[in-house]
Amino acid sequence: MERPIEAGDMATLSRMHEMLRQYVPVIRRWTTPDGRLPDPFETVYSENYAPANAAAVLASVCSTRSSQETSNSLSIMLERTVQLLGDKQGVNPFCRVFLYHYGLMALLLAPEADRSRLIGRFGPDLAAYEDDCAVVNTNCAALQWAMELFTGALGLRAVDYALLSHRLKFIADAQLESGFINDEVNETHSHDGMPIAYHAFTLFLLTGAIAVIERWPDEWLVSRREAESIIRCGMDWLRHAITPDGSFAMVERSSYQTFTWGALVALLAYSSGESGDEYGAAARDAFRSWLPYAHEDGTYGCTPNVLPHSLRVGYETYTHLNMYNLLGLTGIAVAVRLLERGVRLPDGDDSAATGDSHGLDNEAGDLAGLQAGAESFVDKHSGYAFYRGEPGGANFFGCTLRMHNRKYAPAMQGFHFRLAGQRLPLAEPRLPEYQEVSDRALRDGVWEGFAVTDESGVLHIPAATDNVEIRPSDDGFTMTLETGVLRCEKTIAVSDSGIEWSYALTARQPLRSCQHVVPLLVHDGRHALEIASLDGGGLRLRFAGRMYLLECPEAVSLDMDLHRSLLSVSGVSAQARAVVAGPLQAGDTVRWTTSLRPVTF
Incomplete structure (x- = not known):
């Protein structure tokens, strides 16, 4: 569903554009002479998938205010992405899923002139790439579903419909009756992980494909509707955790890391209805929520504090400044595309089973005595x-x-x-x-x-x-x-x-x-x-x-x-x-x- 952009969204969109542009010098400063993008403070797990997310951010900037310098940086980041995809001994398969997914997303975010040039240069390698990653968790399945569509949308190769169906079924099977998606599931085991951050991230990955793919052939629409159903049920759950200060309640793995900010902003931009309902206002609040955590060098705290990055306060081992800043900003780039196109989650009749009108699990207890409004x-x-x-x-x-x-x-x-x-x-x-x-x-x-x-x-x-x-x-x-x-x-x-x-x-x-x-x-x-x-x-x-x-x-x-x-x-x-x-x-x-x-x- 598409609708015209509203005045409130327009102001937020303008600020998002400016924020992404302001990050271009940070990416340039991080880039080494040989085109790598290492973390400024770490050596282990240092570069990882950061170049692909940098490419997505740069592509978004090029689509609104292109310059030769930004266009060149985009080429450098895609070249590095392709190099890392080719290093199957040195880069683990799950990292390559991120590289491939966001490298393709960058091409779809880029303006037509850049996209044609870059496909001419990197298209053969990207078309020939074979994903060798098992479905290690639910967000992996969402990445793989989207990147299969991306290859088709870019004309790199034909879409594997059996793979699309398998990946979405994997996610749907991990979605609980309440609408929550458990990320700690692989093809052989399901663990009681339940990280709220990755519930939101999985929804974001599905949303990202809907945001950046403009033309959906009829034969893709069944897959899109299934994804929309998963998102709708997942947002029914997530709304209970969202607060007016622009955040959502999290605990367990990766709670309150930068990428969850970008994911939430995009999800709320996608979930706002015809008249800019509470999700529209929430999207604006969510976007502003992380701005106070900006550092003087233009980066943002990976966690919601303003302590030095090198202290790693609240970090988990896989949280690095380059990866999580750029992954969070990719969420903002997706929100930009959603707002620009006016793409919104359509209404449906398949809401998650969330109990009675108070959203209370019927097994949990008696509602008698709850005060009005609670x-x-x-x-x-x-x-x-x-x-x-x-x-x-x-x-x-x-x-x-x-x-x-x-x-x-x-x-x-x-x-x-x-x-x-x-x-x-x-x-x-x-x-x-x-x-x-x-x-x-x-x-x-x-x-x-x-x-x-x-x-x-x-x-x-x-x-x-x-x-x-x-x-x-x-x-x-x-x-x-x-x-x-x-x-x-x-x-x-x-x-x-x-x-x-x-x-x-x-x-x-x-x-x-x-x-x-x-x-x-x-x-x-x-x-x-x-x-x-x-x-x-x-x-x-x-x-x-x-x-x-x-x-x-x-x-x-x-x-x-x-x-x-x-x-x-x-x-x-x-x-x-x-x-x-x-x-x-x-x-x-x-x-x-x-x-x-x-x-x-």
Whole structure:
């Protein structure tokens, strides 16, 4: 479906054009004399697929304001892309999928004159390239589906319709009843990964093909409609995680990395309806959301903080500046093409099964008592729940129902907290190792929850890999976890006055100690946390010009740990620890409430 561009979109489109143009000198500065594009701060996994994404960004710039210099840079990046595609010993197959996909996308984004010239130069190599990558995950299937269409749209070779059907079926099979797409699926196994970032990325990859292919032969339309159905169901799920500050709630693998920004902007540009509905406004907010993370050199923070790139705060090992900046900007280039063409996701009757009118999984609990305007969405299949206190999401948070395969966050973990639409000095969660849960989780981890030590000295945290019981309340969720060591009932409540974490923990065997840990954001590269102990107990916090009180009346002590962690995407963090009880005998119950409240002094 296409519609004329609106005034609000036109202003955003103009800013997007300018932003992409401003990145051309960055690409030029990164390019070595022999045409490589290494990461400025790393040697391992350094260049990877960055040249192909650079080509996509440069092609988008050429289509709106071409210059000989930009056109030459585009040629250099495509030449490097083709070189890397030919290095089957040195470049792994999944990396080559990215190179091929985005190299072809660059040709489709380029103006006709550049496209013809570049196809004449690189077309034979691209047409002869054989993809030897197994379907290693869902986003791989989406990349392969799109690049098969790209080769046909460019006239490089005929489309393999059996491959198109197989790739889309692979994605559809990974899409849960709720609409969520689990990325951690390959051709032989399905793991309980459930990364929200890659749910959005898979939707983006399907959207990207629809954005850049202008002529769809009749025989391609069945595949397009199937892709639109997957996107529509996936966006039904994702809307529960989107907040008005231009972001969406994420946890698990690759949360809040730069590429998720570009993916969201494109998805929202594609999902806005005939009259520029809330998705249209959300697309403008999403585009602006990452602009504050610009560095003086023209690059953007790979994670939403402004700490130096070389510190890698919140990075995962495969997150490099060149790759993720350029992948994020490719999302902006796709959004540009969607807005320019007026391409929008058509309405359909195949929405995801998201329960009743509140979007609540019918198995999750009774809606009675939910206040007017509040929305609770519980998806036991993906293991996530979202609370929105009122229309517009002024008070909001997400929550994990279980610990997923890679164990990046505990069960019952709140994330993406918003009070009156404002962020708080709470660090987004991240555990240090997904292979095991150990004492490092308490020392280095960034998370909120109980930490108890049994008589043998073993640490126990909320590490359940099955869903906890959950029921919604007027202002959040109440969850129950039962193990052989303890039973814990936890309530997370969010209101205009602050956040409360309330616990009732019953020991099922003797315990030496019980603590409550809360992750505080110490520094995001721009703002530092100032903290002081109050005479009556509790901590006074000052961050980014706002004041807060962190209190736990039942605690024996409440202090901030001296250790600092670089794991969280929010920035440098530290744990506030409330010692609430110990020792406990089997059958003993301890109750406490920890609150974080904005205050005025």
